[in-house]
Amino acid sequence: MAKLEGACAVVTGAGRGIGFAVARRLAEEGAKVVISDVRGQEEAADMLAGAGHDVIAVQGDVTSEVSVDTLVDGVMSRFGHIDILVNNAAVAAELKPQPFEELIATDWHRIYDVNVVGIFRMCRAVSPHMRAAGAGRIINIASGAAFKATSGLMHYVASKGAVIAMTRSLASELAEDNILVNAIAPGFTLSERVQASPDLVDAFGKVAVSSRLLKRHELPADIANVVFFLAGPDASFITGQVLAADGGSVFH
Numbered sequence: 001m002a003k004l005e006g007a008c009a010v011v012t013g014a015g016r017g018i019g020f021a022v023a024r025r026l027a028e029e030g031a032k033v034v035i036s037d038v039r040g041q042e043e044a045a046d047m048l049a050g051a052g053h054d055v056i057a058v059q060g061d062v063t064s065e066v067s068v069d070t071l072v073d074g075v076m077s078r079f080g081h082i083d084i085l086v087n088n089a090a091v092a093a094e095l096k097p098q099p100f101e102e103l104i105a106t107d108w109h110r111i112y113d114v115n116v117v118g119i120f121r122m123c124r125a126v127s128p129h130m131r132a133a134g135a136g137r138i139i140n141i142a143s144g145a146a147f148k149a150t151s152g153l154m155h156y157v158a159s160k161g162a163v164i165a166m167t168r169s170l171a172s173e174l175a176e177d178n179i180l181v182n183a184i185a186p187g188f189t190l191s192e193r194v195q196a197s198p199d200l201v202d203a204f205g206k207v208a209v210s211s212r213l214l215k216r217h218e219l220p221a222d223i224a225n226v227v228f229f230l231a232g233p234d235a236s237f238i239t240g241q242v243l244a245a246d247g248g249s250v251f252h
Contacts, residue, residue, distance in 0.1 A: 002029045002030030002031075003029050004026060004029040004084075004231065004232060005029075005031075006030070007026075007030070007032070007083040008031065008033075008075065008079045009026045009032070009033050009082075009086065010071070010082055010084070010085050011033060011034065011035060011088060012036045012060060012062055012087055012088050012089035013036075013037055013089030014036060014086075015035065015037030015040025015043070015044050016037075016040050016191075016193070017093075017193050017194075017220055018088055018141065018189060018191050019089070021224040022224045023035050024224065026084065026227070026231065027048050027053035028053070029228060031083075031084065031231075032054045032056075032079060033048070034058055034075050035055055035056070036058050036059070037089070038060070039059075041057040044057065056078070058071050058075070060089075062122060063114055063117070063121075065121055068121045068125050071125075082129050082130065083130075083137065085122060085123070085126045085137070086139045086231075087122055087139070087140045087141060087163075088141045089118055091114045091115060092115075092193070093194045093200060095111075096200075097151070097153055097199065097204075107155055111156060112162070115156070115159035115163065116159050119163060119166060123138060123170060126138070127174060131174075131177045131179070134177060135179065136174075136178070137179070137182075137231050138174075138181040138182075139184065140166070140181070142163040142167070142183040142185045142242060143163075144186060144187045144244055144246045144249060146160040146163075146164055147250045150204070160185075164242050167182065171240030180239040181239055182235075182239060182241050182242070183241070184242075185242050185243065185245065185246065186223045186245050187212065187246030187247060187249045188205065188218065189217075190219055212246065212247035213247060213249075214247035214248055216247070222245060230243070
């Protein structure tokens with residue numbers, strides 16, 4: 001029997017890249033998966049459904065409280081429970097490295113609205129249902145950049161540092177209801193969106209590989225496997241932690 005049989009998982013930013021890899025991994029383990037994104041969710045769901053997986057697509061914008069509430073209400077109406085929430089939606093691959101003096105406040109607001117406040121919105125909408133069930137898993141996708149002080153992306157690095165702090169705070173608040181909250185800090189990952197951004201690949205690709213004990217590029221599947229571990233029964237006594245999944249680039 002698959003380890004997540006009967007569970008319902010919501011994955012944000014799952015139209016492609018890391019989110020899609022996560023959705024596929026959870027579906028392979030028997031979960032009913034809700035693929036949420038602002039675009040590409042239908043095509044992603046069709047691909048997984050074609051492989052025999054139980055998935056649905058929902059357009060979801062984590063910067064909109066109405067969109068988030070509609071997403072969660074729809075999932076509850078269809079499945080009656082949400083067991084796993086993976087907060088993957090983020091502004092990342094489209095960013096161009098630049099000195100912090102050249103950043104403007106609008107850039108900060110946009111990134112924080114998705115990367116930080118978006119997680120807050122999703123957790124606030126899902127947590128009452130998890131509390132009522134007396135169980136749940138929340139997995140936030142942070143970044144190893146928060147540990148390594150990556151230059152040229154100060155706003156992004158700061159947002160992922162906030163995700164780590166939020167994870168610990170949420171774990172403390174939700175523990176009494178048996179809701180486990182953890183984060184994953186990937187390294188530089190060759191997702192579809194990253195590969196479509198030559199500036200990012202040129203700036204960080206070779207440096208990332210050279211900094212790792214395991215000398216290869218990180219792929220979305222590497223992160224998806226760790227999400228599955230934290231979502232599954234083998235991680236039932238882990239909460240408030242940040243797992244660095246980066247091939248040994250940082251020791252945390």
